[in-house]
Amino acid sequence: MVLKLQRRSFLQLALGTAATIGTSARIAFAATNDAVTIGWPNDVPSWDPNQRFTPDAQPVFKAVFDQPLDQDPKLKLIPHLIKNWNLAPDALSMAIELRDDVTFHNGDPMTTEDFRYTFFERIKSGIKLDTANSWKKVDDIVIESPTKATMKFNSPAPTAPQWMAFLGSYVVPKKYIEGQGYDNFLKNPIGTGPYKLAEYELNSRIVLERNDKYWGPKAKIGRVTIEIVKDPSARVAAIQSGQVDCTLNVPVREVERFNKEGGFAAEIDPITRVILLNVRADLAFADKNVRLAAHHAIDKAALSKAFYGGAAVPLSVLATPGTPGYLPDFSFKYDPGLAKELLAKSNFSPANPVKIGLAATNGQFPSDYDIARAIVQMWKNVGIEADLQVIEYAKYFELNRGGKLPEATLYSWDNATGDPEIFSGYQLNPKMPFSPWKDEDIGQKVLTLFGVADYDKRIAGYRDLERYAVENGATMPLLQSVLTVVRKHNLAYTKYDNGWVLPQTLQWT
């Protein structure tokens, strides 16, 4: 009897505990109108926003810190901390005027002292910052008043305004860092942004609380919890179970499923990221006919339909629609017949194929390896036999440096500014580590464009270069990449063409 009672009590206790756990777990899932939880794919590398160029972390940094200039949803450069700017015609200096109503989260006013510190002093001080590379042309920043200063460059910096709204360019507090110490800043970062960092746990979560004294439009939601969920399947499960209200970068097939089943708003948005084949100018690709044939043989629309639900726009140049360097009237056709003709000129055919190598990552970006396999098949049909090799993204630079990449490599390139210098300029610059294309002709054209100060001339130059590079087989743009977003129906956000999902634009409707 005693034993039975004990067993019964134990069972009751166990069931009661399970019910309590289950109930409180469900309560924990419920969202309030002033809070939102986002399933985010990656953590920030550090809380020094100048330190690492990590595209995925930029929306988080933009919540806590402010950039001197900003971009509107269509990527047009707009004033932000800088009210006015004037790039000199020779691009050797840029005068700026800051707002006078901006304060850091601790109440200190933001002035040109902070601006000079961010873009000059701390770079020269030897702290390892990625911005040291983007602002290496800065010779000095002459302060004229708390709101006015002039940046002096040692060589033309025509894209300085674009870089003011790009990776790593966030104004940090001089007085706070120097007074409290750098390590303290990393632990308790403050910026001038619409949110304050309330809590941070490495590789786990970031909690943001609204900055009620923000100088600009106040964030609509008071508390944003960013849960770092690296596994795409776990992100899908998290949104489906209601543990997060919104998530990004889920597989395209899951977006299609969400749309079929209803219940959530699921979108596939094209962004300013291109998927391309980086090619060599030698080996079997020394033959221009082979390069052009390889490009004509790729059915980009079919790749988009198969792997991105048709949302990824086929590209003919290294720029995305809507950006300054895009050529809407230029099209590089999918024409397997022409590909065969070109190969025939070089004595190749499906019976006597030209042998090349194709390198691709597996999992670096959505469907990368599947795209590579499909290309191998498309090439086989016209007389190109490709040996597909899987490489780690981390190995790309080392293989390129040692000249060990094969004829073609599948690659993805992100450019939030949309500026053509950061598209084709970087991808074809022989002095940069990205492109395996090493060629005097195109290299010289690119290097010249890096020094063109006039905006219109620069853009026109890049448009010519893009067309020239594609027509000569120096690059093979494939598709505009996509960002997938799944959210609760009553959670709205502002769509940016570069894929930013900014916490400060979220609101419950």
Place this chain on the structure above:
Amino acid sequence: MIAIVAKLIARRLLAAVPILLVVSALLFCILRLLPVDPAAMSLPPNATIEEIEAKRHEMGLDRPLPEQYLIWLNDALHGDFGRSIQFRREAGSLVAATLPVTIELATAAMVLAGIFGVSGGLLLFHLRGTLLEPVADLASILLLSIPEFLWGLILLFVFGVLLQALPFTGQVAPDLPLPHVTGFLLLDALLVGRFDVFLSACQHLILPVFALGLAFSPTIMRVLRSSLFDVYHEDYIQQARLRGLSEQRILLKHALKNASLPTLTLAGVQFGILFSGTLLIEVIYSFPGMGNLMVDAVRNADLPLIQAIGLTYCIVVLVINTVVDSLYVVLNPKLRVR
């Protein structure tokens, strides 16, 4: 007995020195021979080839491999395991921040695996010779064939998505704070008196712990059953029966104790494997442990961080082996005879 155990630990500590040296040298050489360029990875994408070369020189990557290793070893002996390329922080501090999470998860999973393993082993043994034996045998083989990450996904789908009964992202609910005292969340929650955090942390532990525990318990089950079979052929079991002891008493008081020795050895080995098995589980359940950090490190070719984590895994395995051997001495009187 304490003296024997102390002597064993001292011997193990001495033996750990050459083992760690060999492992660190192997790790260092393998990582440096990989075709990755830590210099390029540590610079922004717009760095020129000349800047990357300068960085390679600064990082000492252009020096002979033995020289690079000796520099690293000297720094490591002074507590400096290098700076993480990705996080720009001391690799040692990153490991220290994430290790408690993994230890907590792995320990809880091992306890569960032990409970399931021992009770399952006893059940399998109990069913010997019955019609249910082949069914139980098949079930244990089926359990054995499911790896931890698959359990992770199955449990996440059933209890997280379908039933929505348990949370599966992170360590606590989004609206609760994470206390920082020792790094062990359950302990910290109790130390700061936050029982709501403790309860939430327990809820968040259930699925990952079950995923790991279920994956590692079948081996313990099967080894325990085999050991019991062996033990039951010993004379003292027959003598116990002749003395009129009940089957239950023979099993629990005599056979289990002797059969547990090989099981304990296996559990020690399993704990080492389970510790590294947390890698995928931490990623699936968004646990901020060392496995999760390792995934980042590998993805970014963060060689100093990979080296620090690899070495930590090695130390953990050595510690586990020492603990198991010490327990072996405690449980087996034969080993205490000089």
